[in-house]
Structures are given as structure tokens and as C-alpha cells.
Amino acid sequence: MRYEAPDTVEGVAALLAGTAGDVRVLAGGTDLLVQLRSDIVDPTLIVDIKKIAETRRVTEEGGGFRIGAAVTGAELKEHPRLKQVWPGVVEAANLIGSTQVQGRATLGGNLCNGSPAADSVPALIAAGAVATLAGPRGRRDLAVEDVMLGPRKLALTKGEFVVSFLLPPRPPRAADAYLRFIPRTEMDIAVVGAGVSLAVDEAGTITAARVSLGAVAPRVLLVREAAHAIIGSRLDKPAQDRLEAAARAVCVPIDDKRGTVEFRIQVAGVLARRAALIALDRARMR
């Protein structure tokens, strides 16, 4: 097994495209090293992307934020402005694993590990984040909801990897939130996760919204019907009920030891409503 750590995007893309067999991208390694140790993967080459400067920084760009794919959860939390503008994204990233895992785990890795229960992904999708990919034929942007196709399946083509994410500019009175259910208080994988981002006008009426659900389908879902259910409302009780129903309607979860189908569907509605209420409170305070 080879290890390479090029310091350019082109260098990484050339290795990923030009190497036969299983090739793995290494960012924080909190999933990859576990898979290596348990023989789930046996790559011929590991390509570390952390030597590329743009994967390791957060910059303000066009009124939004560009977050490198290999920025750690701990670094996101310490960023002076990011948590104020995108509290839901930062909270979601910081729910992943322990303090030790936060020191390594990254948004790029969380997305590209391809788990429908990834905590940061519903928050990124709700935020309208766009992933910037690089490959042997150059760069392209792909909405985060279009990156994952199913468990462990990504829309990336041979040689492509995620370089960074762009979080769009925020209008006034806009905020986001992410909630997940786990059977204990820390250190677990989401049974259901819900991300909501919304904006309100001066009267407190919701003018824009995005709702995303994790761990209730083979991929993390952008639930447009749930957003439509609350746009134009002040999130009064009927709008909350419509949101819950729309969220539940798209759920096709698995039945496993962490949650039954019925439980996951029920909780998806509850978490979508609660996340929307938190986002609304935050938006009104701005």
C-alpha cells in the first residue's frame, strides 16, 4: 500500500486518475483508518489531500464562506465568524464523534464516506452548500445533495475528489439548525438527523427554506415538499403540522437495532419541526 501527499490539486487528481485498483482519499482518516484496520478496504494507494493549502482553510468568498474539505470540526468551531452565520452547520459537524475525533474529522470525509447517517451532510444540504470537485479534466461544482447517490456510492468520477465547500451569502434574518436523535447524549451515530435553513421577512414570515433529512433513506434527502410546507407561513401550528407530514412522507428508512422504521419516520417529523423552530428563533434575533 502506497501513501502519497501531493501539495497540488492537479497532483492529487493525476494520482487518483492514473492508479489502478482501489485508491482512497485521506482527509481526517477517522473513517478510513477504521476501515483499513478492519479489512473493509484494502487500497493500493492512499492519497492524503491535507498538503493542499485550499483544503485546509476557511475563507470568506462573495459574502459566503469557502470551507476546505480537510478543515477539522475543531477548527470550524473555533472560527470567529462561521458559527455566527452558519450555527447549524458548525453544530452538525461538532456532533461527530469525540473531542479526539473532532481534532481530525472533516466535512469532506463525512460526505465522501457515503453514509446516509452522516451528521454534517443534512446541515450542508439545508444550507445550500455546493461542493467544488477537482479531477483530471479540471474543476466542477456540484450541489451537496447531488454528491451522494446511495450508501458508499458517490457521483464523483474516476480521479475526482472534493476540494472545498461553498456556503452561500446570508440575507438578513436568516439562520439554520441541525438536530439528531441518538439513544444517548454523545458519541453515537444518528438514528435520524434533520437540518433546516430559513429566512424570514420583517414581519417574521418565512420567505425561503431548505429542509434535509439524514438516516431515513439510502442517501441524505433534500425535502423540497417540507420547505414548501412552511414558506409563506410564520411556522404556526398548521404549518408545523404540514412540515411534519411532508418530512415523514419521504422517509424510507431501514429497520435496525438503533431504530425501527416506524420510530425513524415518527422522529423525522419531530426533529424537522424542532429544527425549524430553532432556526426561526435564530433568524428573528438577527
Place this chain on the structure above:
Amino acid sequence: MAKHHIEATVNGDAVEFLCETEDTLLDVLRDTLQLTGSKEGCASGDCGACSVMLDGRLVCACLVLGCEVGGLRIETIEGMAPGDALHPLQQKFLEHAALQCGICTPGFLVASKALLEKNPEPSETEIRYWLAGNLCRCTGYDKIVTAVQDAAATLRKG
């Protein structure tokens, strides 16, 4: 293929070592550098027994490849006590009997030191959340939390 030749800093000392791609930082510390204070519990980042500082950041050494640490600063439990005296955290773990079998202790100490450097006066809740990635199957955590609080008070007094 040839082994990787890595130069890094461990507890303030320049070190160099050879490793295979699949060797973790924990493998290198324990088997190559003979620093066996960091323990292997789960080898999957769940138990925190291998907690070390990597460029000032608390991490699990089992989730880092040895070949990733070229040019980086590593601090382990072996670098915690200044000379012959114990670090206040080590002293308070002893006084409060915050250990039984001791396997988890180096990880708890390294993680607790990282906490107190960021937050000299953590609440019980903050301590428990910060240490959620360090598992102990003997003490039940209360004595550990008490020891960390007492050490924090000692360190604040200077």
C-alpha cells in the same frame, strides 16, 4: 516497497523513524519509539486510550498514520511530568484514586491536560463532554471528574 522515512518532534525531541503505510502513529509510538504509555484499547477511535497531542490538537493516535506526521509536533503521556515531579493532574488522579486498572489513565490525563489548557475552569458538564471519548470500565468516571476539577483548581492557583 521502501518504508517511509519520517522526521517529527516527540515531547520536544527530534525523532526519525521508518514505517509502513499501514502503521498508525500509535504503532510507531509503541513499537518503534518504545513509548508504551499510549495504550491501544479499541484501535477504532472510540476509547481514547491512545490520546496524544498532534500539533497542539487532541487526537487518537490510532486514527493517524505514522507517515502523516512528518514535520509535526507530537506530545504523549511520557512528556507530561516535568522532571521527577508529577504534573498536577497526575498527582490528583493518584490522590482521588481516579484509576483502577490504569489502561485508560494516560489517555484521560492527556485529554484532561488539553482541556485545562483551553479552559482553566471547566464545569462538570464541560469535563464530562470533553472526556466523552475516553472510556473507563473501572472507576465510573466520578473520581476522574473530581480529580480534573481539583487539578484545575491547583493549576489556577499557579
